[in-house]
Each structure stands twice: as structure tokens, then as C-alpha cells.
Amino acid sequence: MNLPVRFAQECGRLGLTEGEPLGLAVSGGPDSLALLVIAQQIIPTAIRVATVDHGLRAEAAQEAAYVAGLCADFGIPHETLHVHVPQGGNVMARARGERYAALGAWAAREQIRFVATAHHADDLAETLLMRLNRASGLRGLGAMRDRALMPGRNDVMLIRPLLSLSRADLASIVERAGLEPVDDPTNADPAYDRARIRQGLAQADWLDPMRLAASAVHLRDMADVLEFAARHEFAAQTNLSEDGRQLAYNPAGPRSVRFRVLEEIVARYATEGTPRGEDVARLLDTLESGEKATLAGVMCTPRAGVWHFTAAPPRSEG
Structure with missing residues (x-):
């Protein structure tokens, strides 16, 4: 099928109506330029483009200007969004958060309901391998969704209509x-996990990124099944005390379901931050051995096969 037509059909499946404006996040790299080219061929008058300048590289301003020039040639409205990313720690994660916040604010200001990014199948494959290397659970291994609310907003939808295509496509x-994409050196910087994974994939011709991407989608579907089972288990096996101060859970079903229910209980009643998955796993082991424990301000006590959860008493100072 013709790619632009396929793109239009995919956007329609994701909720975009005919003639409705579509925001594009375009950095100037090969992936986002392909997104711009495809969209320009099929819905040229409905496109609005934004380029996020994170201020992390001196070349970023020139790259944004390059995209702005291309958009001017195409007759497409363009805006450069400037964000500030604090240094230290996980810069990439903070940059991603600032980028989505800026794109969401821009889309809302321009009355755009849908913003498309150029994520593709190779991204799914790389993320799967990264998460496997970190011993992530099922939810972490699952593929990103092709449609989700823009982080931090409920009025802008983030869509990824290119997930079935490869980086080579x-x-x-x-x-x-006939376009020359910009080159972001961080994409090849071995200081970043994704760059190392990308290089490893390129060198391992026996690994098929498209098949890895398909596996990530299957894992996401299985995570949805687990989530459904956990919600059913939570509704059927938990009881709140009359005074609302204690929750009782009668654990049943597979361990993965019990883990997810326990994670949900602790998350709902935590008063001291959000525990990590390995913390919940240790708590599950403790409760199943018949011992009590406290996690994130939640006191967990097993009695006669039923687990009881209540707020932990305040810590004494001094």
C-alpha cells in the first residue's frame, strides 16, 4: 500500500478526523523528517509543526532553523519551542519530560488535539532490549502504545502512526x-544505553528488529491481560473495614496477579513515596512467609491467610 495513504488510514484509526489539524514533532533527524514528508504528501493543509530546542547542544538552534526553513518551503506553519533541562542525573529522561510538556502546551494553545511523533519499530526493539537488560517486569517490556494522552494533559492525544515501519523505511x-537530515551525535554516544543497544543491534545481523518489535507488542498485550486479571482480583478479594482504616486481601491466583494486586494496594495507601517493583517483590515474599512488614508507610500484616493493610504508626523523632 502507498505509504502516505497508509499513514492517513493509521491516523484515522487513532482518532484523527478528516480535515482536523495534526501536530507533528519534527527535530530534523531522519525519522521525524520522514514523518513530515509523508504527512505533507497526504494532508499538507492540516499540518502544524513544532521543533523542541532543549538547549543541550549548540547545534540545536541551527537544526530548529533548518526544520523551520523546510516547513516554510512546504507552506506549513512551524514553531520552535525552547525548554530548559537541568543538568545532572538522567538528563535524557528530564529532556523527554520537558519536551512532552512543551509539545502539550503548544498543541493546546494552537487548538490541536493530536500530536504525532516519529517513533518506529526499531525504537520498540531497542527499548525491549534495554528493559531486558534491566530485568524489567512485563509492563516495562511491553511496547509503547500507538495512542496515549500527552503526559500531564487530558486535552491532547499523542499518537505514533509509524510504529509498523522500520528505521530503514x-x-x-x-x-x-532529496532531504539531508541533521545528525544528533547523542544518538551514537556510547554514554547512553540506547546508543549502545542500537550499535549492538546493527552489528548483530541475526537479530531482527521487526520481530523484536512484534514481541514487544505481544508482551504489552499480555501485560494488559495481567492488568485485567489484577483488577478483577482486587475487586473480588479485597474488603475495606467499616471505618475505612484497614484493607483486607485474601490472596489467590498466580503469583504475578498477587504481585500486581499488592503493588496496587501499596500504591493506593502509600504515604512515603512510590516503592519500586523490587521492593514490592520483597514485600510479597515476606507476606507469603507469614511475616509482617512495612513499605512506603503501609503496614502489612498476614493473619490466618488474609493480608491486612493499614497506615503505619508515625515514626518517632530523635
């Missing part, structure tokens, strides 16, 4: 269009 689209 997108690169060929840009090449045929």
Missing part, C-alpha cells in the same frame, strides 16, 4: 525526497 523516504 523512514531513511529511504527522506533520501527519495
Whole structure:
């Protein structure tokens, strides 16, 4: 099928109505340029483009200007969004958060309900391998969704209409269009996990990114099944005391379901932050051995096969 037509059909499946404006996040790299080229061919008058300048590299301003020039040639409205990313720690994660916040605010200001990014199948494959290397659970291994609310907003939908295409597919689209994508050196910087995974995939010709991406989608579907089972288990096996101060849970079903229910209980009643998955796993082991424990301000006590949860008493000072 013709790629632009396929793109239009995919956007329609994700909720975009005919003639409705579509925001595009375009950095100037090969993936986002392919997104721009495809969208320009099928819905040129409905596109609005934003480029986020994180201020992390001196070249970023020139790259944003390059995208602005391309959009001017295409007759497409463009805006550069400037964000500030504090240094230290996980810079990439904070940059991603600032980027989505800026894109969401821009879309709301421009009355755009849908913003598309150029995530593709290779991204799914790389993320799967990264998460496997970190011993992530089922939810962490599952593929990103092709449609989700923009983080921090309920009025803008983030869509990913290119997830079925490979990085090579997108690169060929840009090449045929005669465009020269910008080169972000962080994409090849071995200081970042994703760059190392990407290099490893390129060197391992026996690994198929498209098949890895398909596996990530299957894992996401299984995570949805587990979530459904956990919600049913929570509704059927938990009881709140009359005074609302204690929750009782009669654990049943597979361990993965018990883990997810326990995670939900602690998350709902935690008063001291959100515990990590390994903390919940240790708590599950403790309760199943018949011992009580406290996690995130929640006191957990097993009695006669039923687990009881209540607020832990205040810690004494001094």
C-alpha cells in the first residue's frame, strides 16, 4: 500500500478526523523528517509543526532553523519551542519530560488535539532490549502504545502512526525526497544505553528488529491481560473495614496477579513515596512467609491467610 495513504488510514484509526489539524514533532533527524514528508504528501493543509530546542547542544538552534526553513518551503506553519533541562542525573529522561510538556502546551494553545511523533519499530526493539537488560517486569517490556494522552494533559492525544515501519523505511523516504537530515551525535554516544543497544543491534545481523518489535507488542498485550486479571482480583478479594482504616486481601491466583494486586494496594495507601517493583517483590515474599512488614508507610500484616493493610504508626523523632 502507498505509504502516505497508509499513514492517513493509521491516523484515522487513532482518532484523527478528516480535515482536523495534526501536530507533528519534527527535530530534523531522519525519522521525524520522514514523518513530515509523508504527512505533507497526504494532508499538507492540516499540518502544524513544532521543533523542541532543549538547549543541550549548540547545534540545536541551527537544526530548529533548518526544520523551520523546510516547513516554510512546504507552506506549513512551524514553531520552535525552547525548554530548559537541568543538568545532572538522567538528563535524557528530564529532556523527554520537558519536551512532552512543551509539545502539550503548544498543541493546546494552537487548538490541536493530536500530536504525532516519529517513533518506529526499531525504537520498540531497542527499548525491549534495554528493559531486558534491566530485568524489567512485563509492563516495562511491553511496547509503547500507538495512542496515549500527552503526559500531564487530558486535552491532547499523542499518537505514533509509524510504529509498523522500520528505521530503514523512514531513511529511504527522506533520501527519495532529496532531504539531508541533521545528525544528533547523542544518538551514537556510547554514554547512553540506547546508543549502545542500537550499535549492538546493527552489528548483530541475526537479530531482527521487526520481530523484536512484534514481541514487544505481544508482551504489552499480555501485560494488559495481567492488568485485567489484577483488577478483577482486587475487586473480588479485597474488603475495606467499616471505618475505612484497614484493607483486607485474601490472596489467590498466580503469583504475578498477587504481585500486581499488592503493588496496587501499596500504591493506593502509600504515604512515603512510590516503592519500586523490587521492593514490592520483597514485600510479597515476606507476606507469603507469614511475616509482617512495612513499605512506603503501609503496614502489612498476614493473619490466618488474609493480608491486612493499614497506615503505619508515625515514626518517632530523635
